[in-house]
Amino acid sequence: MASNNHSHELKLTKFEAPQGLKTASFAFMFIGLITFVLGFAKNPERLWTSYLTAFFYFASIAAGAMFFIALNYAAKAGWSASIRRFAEAMTSFIPVMLVSSFVLILGFKYLYVWADASKLPLLTGGKSLYLAPWFVTIRFVFFGIGLLVFRHLIVGNSIKQDVTGAHELTHKNTAYSVGFIAFFAIFFTMFSFDLLMSLLPTWYSTIFGIYCFGGAIQATFAVLAIMIVWLKNSKWISGYVTEEHQHDIGKFLKGFTVFWAYIAFSQFMLIWYANIPEETEYYIMRSLNGWMSVSFALLIFRFIVPFLVLLPRSAKRSDSILVSTSILVLVMHYVDIYWMVYPNFFDGVPQFSFWEIGIFIGFLGLFLMTMIKFFTKNNMVAINDPRLQEALNHHVTY
Amino acid sequence: MAKKTLGGMAAIFLEESKVVAAARKVRESGFTKFDAISPYPIHGMEEACGIKRSWIPYVTFIAGVVGLLSALALTYYTSVVDWPINIAGKPFFSLPAFIPIIFELTVLFAALSSVVALFVVTKMPRIDPPVIDKDLTSHKFAIFIPETDTGYSEDRISKLFNELGANEIKKVSEY
Secondary structure (H helix, E strand, O other): OOOOOOOOOOEEOOOOOOHHHHHHHHHHHHHHHHHHHHHHHHOHHHHHHHHHHHHHHHHHHHHHHHHHHHHHHHOOOOOOOOOHHHHHHHHOOHHHHHHHHHHHHHOHHHHOHHHOOOOHHHOOOOHHHHOOHHHHHHHHHHHHHHHHHHHHHHHHHHHHHHHHOOOHHHHHHHHHHHHHHHHHHHHHHHHHHHHOHHHOOOOOOOOHHHHHHHHHHHHHHHHHHHHHHHHHOOOOEEOOOOHHHHHHHHHHHHHHHHHHHHHHHHHHHHHHHHOOHHHHHHHHHOOOOOHHHHHHHHHHHHHHHHHHHHOOHHHHOOHHHHHHHHHHHHHHHHHHHHHHHHHHOHHHOOOOOHHHHHHHHHHHHHHHHHHHHHHHHOOOOOOOOOOHHHHHOOOOOO | OOOOOOOEEEEEEOOHHHHHHHHHHHHHOOOOOOEEEOOOOOOOHHHHHOOOOOOHHHHHHHHHHHHHHHHHHHHHHHHHHHOOOOOOOOOOOOHHHHHHHHHHHHHHHHHHHHHHHHHHHHOOOOOOOOOOOHHHHOOOEEEEEEOOOOOOOHHHHHHHHHHOOOOEEEEEOOO
16 A cells, blocks of 8 residues: 555646637637648748648657557556546647648648659669559558547547546557557658658668657657646646656656667668768768758757756756756757758758748647647546556655 | 674554654654665655665766766777777767767766665675564564664653554664
C-alpha cells in the first residue's frame, strides 16, 4: 500500500475555453484559409512547400501523441494516467489531418519529381515502382486511416471508461497499443520517406524515419509540457496534475532531445565519413546558400540549449523554464522540417515570408480548435482509469 | 578498520504508513542522526526523514565533463600531434569522427565515478552491520535513533515510540 504523502484536494470542473483562445483559433484558421486561397491562385509552388511543412509539423505531433498514449498502455504505466487525456486531446487533430492529407495529394505534382509520369522511369533501383504516385498515395492515405482507426479504438475506449469504469477497456487498450506501435513504426517511417525524403528521390538514408520520429516525439513532449503547466495552474483541474508529472514529462523531453541529436548525428556522421557522392548531396545542399547557419541553429537550439537547460532537477520543475524550453523546441521542430523541405526548392535559397507563416498559423488554428472541442466534450482527466490512484500518488524521488 | 560500535533505540513497525509518519514525527522532535530501515524503498521517506538530495549527480556531471575533455585531449594528441595520418583527405582534427569516442569516454567516466561515489556515500564495503531485527529485510520497518543523537534519552524516546504506535521497542547496544 502506498502511503498517501501528497494530500491534494481533487477538483475537476467542466472546461470552458477562454474567449480569447477561441477567437484566436478562429482568426488563425481564417488567416490560413486566405493564405491558402491566395497561394493556390498566385504562387502554387510556394503554397505547397509551406503546406507540406506545416502539415508534417502537426501530423507528426498528433501521431506522436498517439504514440505516447500507446506507450503508456503497452508499458502499463500508472504515473501518467492522470495526464493521458491531454495527449488524447492532441490526437483529436487526426481526423483533420486525414482531410488535409487529401488536400496535400493535390499538390504532389508541384512538390515531387516522381509525380511526373515522364520522369518516373528515370529513377532506378526499384524506386520507379516504390514511388509510383498511386503506390505513394495508398501508403499515405493508409497511414492517416490507420491512425484514425487506432485513435477510435484506444481513445474511444479511454473515454468510454469515464462512464462505465470497466477495467477490461484498459486491458483491451494494452493489446491495441502494442498493435499501434508496430503499425506506427512501419508506417511512420514510410510516411516520412514518402513525404520528405522523396523530395530528393536520388538520395536515401535508412535512418531517416527514426530521425523524423525522434523530432516528432520531442515536439510532442514539448506540447504536453506546455499543456501540463497551463492546466496545472488552471481553474478547471486541481490535484490531478502535479509538479511530479511535469517533472517526468520534462525528463522525457530531455531524453528525446538527446535521442534526436543521437539519430541526427548518426545520420550525418556515416554520410560524412563514407563521403559517397549520392549520399553527401543532401548535406551539401544544406551547407550552401545560407543553409549552413540553419544547420548549426538546429544543432545548437534543438539539442545543446534544451539539453543543458533541462539538466537540473529544478529546471524541469520550474514552470517558466520548462515552458520556454518547450517553445524553443517547438520552434526548432518547424525549423527542422523546413530544413528538410526547402533546400530542394527555389534554387536552394532559403525563403521565408507570410506564405509559411500564414499556412502554419492556419494549421495551428485547426489544431487548437480540435483540442478545444475535445476538452469541451470530455473530461479533462480519465476519472475512472484503474491506475488513476497510482498517478495521483506519483512521486519523483531524488 | 576498527569496528564502530554505536548503541541506540529502535522502534519496529508493521505498517509502511506508520513508519513514514513516525520518521516525520521523530525529525520534528529534533533528532537529526536517526535512520529509517525498510525492506524496500518507500516513496516520500526522504522528505519524512529530512534527507537532503544526494551529491552523487554533481559527481556524475563533473566526471562527465572531465571525461569529455580527456577524450578531446586523447583524440587531438593521437591524431594531430603524435601520429597524424591522412584519412580520405579529411583534416587531422575531424571532430565528427571523434564524437563517438568523446561520447563513450564521457559516459564511462560519469558512470564509473557515480558507482565509486555511491560506494563512498553508502560506506559500501561494510556489509555486516549488526542485526536489529531479521524481519526488517522482509516485512517489518524500523526507526533507529543512535545514542549520539542530540537530546537522546531512553525514557523520552520510548515514550515517543509508544505514542507513534510502535509494535516493539528495542534497545540496541551495538549498531
